[in-house]
Amino acid sequence: MRISVQLNDFDIGKELKFFNNDDTNIGAVVSFHGIVRNNCAKSLLHMDIEQYPGMTQKAISKYVEIAVERWSLYDALVIHRHGKLLLGDQIMMVATAARHRRDAFQSAEFLMDYLKSRAPFWKKEVTKDGYQWVKSVLDDESALERWT
Amino acid sequence: MIKVLYFAWVRERVGVPYEIVETQSRTVMELVEELKQKERRYEVAFSDLSAIKVAINQELCEFDTKLSGATEIAFFPPMTGG
Numbered sequence: 001m002r003i004s005v006q007l008n009d010f011d012i013g014k015e016l017k018f019f020n021n022d023d024t025n026i027g028a029v030v031s032f033h034g035i036v037r038n039n040c041a042k043s044l045l046h047m048d049i050e051q052y053p054g055m056t057q058k059a060i061s062k063y064v065e066i067a068v069e070r071w072s073l074y075d076a077l078v079i080h081r082h083g084k085l086l087l088g089d090q091i092m093m094v095a096t097a098a099r100h101r102r103d104a105f106q107s108a109e110f111l112m113d114y115l116k117s118r119a120p121f122w123k124k125e126v127t128k129d130g131y132q133w134v135k136s137v138l139d140d141e142s143a144l145e146r147w148t
Numbered sequence: 149m150i151k152v153l154y155f156a157w158v159r160e161r162v163g164v165p166y167e168i169v170e171t172q173s174r175t176v177m178e179l180v181e182e183l184k185q186k187e188r189r190y191e192v193a194f195s196d197l198s199a200i201k202v203a204i205n206q207e208l209c210e211f212d213t214k215l216s217g218a219t220e221i222a223f224f225p226p227m228t229g230g
Contacts, residue, residue: 034230049229050156052153052155052206052222052224054206054220055203055222058207059206092230112230115229115230116228116229116230117226117227117228117229118208119227119229120155120203120222120224120227120229121227121228121229121230122156122224122227122228122229123228124156133157133225134228136225136228141226
């Protein structure tokens, strides 16, 4: 299990290569990564991601532990960046390793749903006219219901 | 004494990232009311509590949660990670 909250970029290929590749029980690895996209007005200059340093690691660990237990994962990886990110930059990645693909897919989705609305990160979109905090959407909150 | 932290637009409205508060309040809500009476900027920050989440000792909680044992309390908008 590895959780990293970092300023720097990450190399998905390298991360997955070292992602518990010596466990012979693993038959499926699912990975997801999110990237900075433009806003609807196509005016995004960059994004600033704020975090609550003491709480981020703790909150992510909590949900990773739940996922490992619920889907019998052999390994899980979460990387989330903070600070200034440019258009096209990688924001975060999640990877899960299980015996079968169904567990790997479901646990990765579960982690993504919880990271979106339970890990203390806040996105700010900066444009030439100023900035605005990204609003949370009701869909993100209701996405959690299917896991309860 | 409790360390009170603010994030994102809550931090911007309050004007500081954190402060140490001496309080007799028993719940989160009482503390919010106490702050709102202190200065206008808190009133602005806490005008719509449905848009604010709260954590005690880095765990999400509710506004009616008791403050006993709290060393750190944080106020912030709904998270937008991922």
